[in-house]
Amino acid sequence: MRGERNTEHFRKQAALVWERLRRDVPAYAAVLLLFLGTLPGCGLPQDAGTSGPVAALSPADGTGKSQTVYGDQAESLIESKAGNTKDLRQTVPEGEMDTDLGQDRAVPVPDRISFTDVKGQTYTFSVNPAIARHEYDLQAFVRDEDRLSYVGDTGFCSRLGLDVSHYHGTIDWGKVKEDGFSFAFIRLGCRGYGEAGEIRLDREFKNNMENALAAGLDVGVYFFSQAVNEEEAVEEAAFVLENLEGYQLQLPVVFDPERIDWDEARTDCVSGRQFTENAEAFCSMVEEAGFAPMLYCNLYWQAFELDLERLSRIPIWYADYEKLPQTPYRFAFWQYTNEGSVDGITGPVDLNIQLIPAAPPAYMPPGSMRNEMPCP
Numbered sequence: 040m041r042g043e044r045n046t047e048h049f050r051k052q053a054a055l056v057w058e059r060l061r062r063d064v065p066a067y068a069a070v071l072l073l074f075l076g077t078l079p080g081c082g083l084p085q086d087a088g089t090s091g092p093v094a095a096l097s098p099a100d101g102t103g104k105s106q107t108v109y110g111d112q113a114e115s116l117i118e119s120k121a122g123n124t125k126d127l128r129q130t131v132p133e134g135e136m137d138t139d140l141g142q143d144r145a146v147p148v149p150d151r152i153s154f155t156d157v158k159g160q161t162y163t164f165s166v167n168p169a170i171a172r173h174e175y176d177l178q179a180f181v182r183d184e185d186r187l188s189y190v191g192d193t194g195f196c197s198r199l200g201l202d203v204s205h206y207h208g209t210i211d212w213g214k215v216k217e218d219g220f221s222f223a224f225i226r227l228g229c230r231g232y233g234e235a236g237e238i239r240l241d242r243e244f245k246n247n248m249e250n251a252l253a254a255g256l257d258v259g260v261y262f263f264s265q266a267v268n269e270e271e272a273v274e275e276a277a278f279v280l281e282n283l284e285g286y287q288l289q290l291p292v293v294f295d296p297e298r299i300d301w302d303e304a305r306t307d308c309v310s311g312r313q314f315t316e317n318a319e320a321f322c323s324m325v326e327e328a329g330f331a332p333m334l335y336c337n338l339y340w341q342a343f344e345l346d347l348e349r350l351s352r353i354p355i356w357y358a359d360y361e362k363l364p365q366t367p368y369r370f371a372f373w374q375y376t377n378e379g380s381v382d383g384i385t386g387p388v389d390l391n392i393q394l395i396p397a398a399p400p401a402y403m404p405p406g407s408m409r410n411e412m413p414c415p
Contacts, residue, residue: 148172154338154365164342170351171369175394180363185379186219187392198222200391202261202374205243207384212247212254214383222257222290222393223247224356227279229263232304236265238278248286259290261335261356263297264317265306272317276324283330291333293356294321296340311344318345322353335374338366356391370394
């Protein structure tokens with residue numbers, strides 16, 4: 040009886056410690072949970088049809104929601120958290136990580152992540168361990184109304200920018216510069232989403248390019264794509280290159296493929312595999328012409344549309360209007376709101392932050408990272 044009372048007392052004390060660890064130190068809580076499972080009468084939950092230990096993992100995406108895993112997956116998780124930290128390192132192809140910075144900055148990421156899109160719809164997907172993870176400290180993102188900064192992390196510095204098209208009318212770029220913005224992505228053109236798929240130059244492209252450059256902003260361009268195959272993607276790239284003659288860009292040429300959800304569109308039946316082929320064709324042609332390519336996408340496209348392994352050499356301009364970026368994958372720019380207010384522009388504006396490594400990464404894909412300068 041005394042032995043049973045001692046076991047019960049110890050179980051209660053261990054359970055109390057577990058609660059504290061679960062709240063405050065989720066990286067080690069799984070180890071204690073496995074230990075508790077060996078004590079008599081603990082009654083730890085088992086998933087229907089499964090056996091073995093249970094582990095709770097708090098994701099590093101700022102949601103505060105825990106993921107529960109069972110059996111062999113829990114054993115693997117517990118082993119890694121108990122000391123095999125190399126399994127929690129960011130996984131990238133050999134030679135593509137800065138060994139001085141990336142290895143020390145690796146952040147644990149759950150095997151599966153839930154995220155919310157711009158319409159409030161929630162999705163869950165499996166994280167691809169073959170895709171390079173970002174190395175940003177989410178607590179370093181600081182908001183002041185619609186302005187975003189990245190502070191307290193010596194690994195990166197940041198600067199603000201915006202993206203515009205003819206929908207913003209005539210822009211006073213001098214006021215934009217004085218309002219604290221350092222760069223701009225300017226829409227060069229688009230392909231119509233109707234059956235004809237006509238390619239058009241943005242009506243304000245030339246004015247925006249000349250005036251933004253004159254005001255001292257660094258400039259890149261983007262093309263809104265509705266290509267249905269590689270041939271059309273190459274046609275779009277050729278149109279972009281033709282209209283860039285005479286301009287010196289400081290930022291990439293961005294391929295912006297999107298689905299049309301408010302109307303029937305020529306891309307309705309285009310598969311994710313085909314979108315990947317289109318992106319590869321467009322970016323390869325841009326790169327061959329001597330420009331740095333970039334791909335615009337949100338987490339839904341990363342999770343369910345694009346083959347990021349195939350496109351791994353192309354930097355990402357990531358779109359996400361949640362408080363923190365939900366993607367686990369590497370990105371260079373974050374479009375963090377579409378409701379910004381900027382002096383010199385009438386109406387809401389898309390605002391962006393660029394994350395610049397304090398030192399150039401050891402591996403730089405040809406033509407793809409030339410916009411990333413060391414921090415001042």
